[in-house]
Amino acid sequence: MAGKLLDRLRRTLFKEGEVASDAEGTDDFPESSELEDDTDCVSARLGGTLCFEGDGALESEDAGDASGPDSDSDFLGESIDNGCSSADTSPVSPSPKASTLLTRQLQENWRSSRTRSFQDKVVFEVTDASVIQEATSKYVLYTIQVIEQGMYDKTPAVITRRYTDFERLHARLRRQYGEEVEGVCFPRKKLRKNFVAETIAKRSRAFEQYLSHLHSLSAIRHSSPFLEFFYLGDLRAGQMLLRVGRYQDALGSLLNSLKLQEKLGCPHQQHQNQPQRVHWLFNLSALVSCFQELEQLGEAQEHCDRALQHIAPSLDAVPQQQHFHPLLIPLLQSNVRLSWKISKDKRRWEALLQEIQESGVDVGNQPNLKEYVVKETLETSDREARSKVRGDDDTT
Structure with missing residues (x-):
């Protein structure tokens, strides 16, 4: 009888130890698990590269989908508000099982690398993108902030441009500076889904990278x-x-x-x-x-x-x-x-x-x-x- 009671007590203590250990593990790594989830979210929404390949080219953005779920601005608002710019996307996605020390080291290294890369540099950030419906046309209007040195700027300069403005800029640069912009990729139009949240979010990131790349070229920057x-x-x-x-x-x-x-x-x-x-x-x-x-x-x-x-x-x-x-x-x-x-x-x-x-x-x-x-x-x-x-x- 005493042996059975002792054995039951051991099993109870063992189970409680497992629960406590699991709870401790959860408390130790909240940042790493949030970082991993956020990275997945960013990857899904802003996974586009500088060269955004579409299904084909159109002469006018207004020829895109004008109705249905593809043009639903509610989805656009959710995507832009929750999405991050290219400057905020972490290249590291540590596992929740990694140690707290490793997680902090990775985060500190990432912050310091961001600081170094943005020094003496202008940052272009798309902070808003709105679908504008007019009588005979529909287009996306991008709000771009020009920020100094990639840090908090109390007075960022702001411009609003649509896709055709970017397209006109790229066409002029290709005519006048063919060699300099030969390797610069430009986000192309798509036959469909030009107004869905995923396309707009990817294109926003591509425009940020596009402007940053142009600004890094001395001949283009002064053109x-x-x-x-x-x-x-x-x-x-x-x-x-x-x-x-x-x-x-x-x-x-x-x-x-x-x-x-x-x-x-x-x-x-x-x-x-x-x-x-x-x-x-x-x-x-x-x-x-x-x-x-x-x-x-x-x-x-x-x-x-x-x-x-x-x-x-x-x-x-x-x-x-x-x-x-x-x-x-x-x-x-x-x-x-x-x-x-x-x-x-x-x-x-x-x-x-x-x-x-x-x-x-x-x-x-x-x-x-x-x-x-x-x-x-x-x-x-x-x-x-x-x-x-x-x-x-x-x-x-």
């Missing part, structure tokens, strides 16, 4: 098609609105254009005649004009001062300098007036303006800043840009 795709549209829209006196509306386009230029590194171009730098200085000048017209004098002076910091020569260099930036005198005159109105020290800019006048330049016979901004024609071709960089006025 007119690339700049046109990102900020030239906003810059021209702002100029047109300024011309017709719609200053408040112009501000939105100009501020977004300026933010995009800064993310793409336009202010840091060394040659002052490089297109990106020319566009950036023009954008600042247009903002000065808009803020002046709206009586926001502090903002106007701030942008004016910022532009002058990049183009103003020192007082000692004025006598030896034969040519000045065409925006220098209009910006100096604007800054002196604005600084006086807001009671800010203007002596530096007054002295520089006086020195330029004494060097023989007729500062009184110059267009004011608004006249310059309204009349200036923004470059539209790479050939014009290259001519300006060389200093050649003949662009014909």
Whole structure:
């Protein structure tokens, strides 16, 4: 009898030990099991590569499926909200049976590798994709954030583009830079299911990788098609609105254009005649004009001062300098007036303006800043840009 009781007690203790051990194992590895599940989820939703092969090519995205489950935007919202970008996809999927130490090491290594790979780099992230149904067409509108250095950015620049915009960019780059983009794959259209969540999610990731690859190529990064795709549209829209006196509306386009230029590194171009730098200085000048017209004098002076910091020569260099930036005198005159109105020290800019006048330049016979901004024609071709960089006025 005692032997039976002892044997029963041993079996009970053994079973309780197994349960406790299983419970401990579950508590030890919650991160690894979640990581594995999340990786599977990402693989299913964003498993596409840069080259997204479709069943065939169509001339218009609008010819895709327009009804039925393939065009259900509810599925799109669920997929985009739950899916991760290519930057968030972990290359490691540890087993739940792995040790906690190994899991933490893998995660730390992955985080550090992400940090290293994103340093000194611009990241393009598709944060939203919406199916737009119009009277005669249907398309997907992608919202793309341009973020500095792959880390948390409080002020990311944003653009919205559809597939045809990407397609137009790729076609222009192939015509003008055939060799450079020969190895760059582009997500193709499909005969069917262009509006299902899986296709849109894969295509979103492909567009992120596509833009990152283009930005890594120096010739492409400075090309007119690339700049046109990102900020030239906003810059021209702002100029047109300024011309017709719609200053408040112009501000939105100009501020977004300026933010995009800064993310793409336009202010840091060394040659002052490089297109990106020319566009950036023009954008600042247009903002000065808009803020002046709206009586926001502090903002106007701030942008004016910022532009002058990049183009103003020192007082000692004025006598030896034969040519000045065409925006220098209009910006100096604007800054002196604005600084006086807001009671800010203007002596530096007054002295520089006086020195330029004494060097023989007729500062009184110059267009004011608004006249310059309204009349200036923004470059539209790479050939014009290259001519300006060389200093050649003949662009014909």
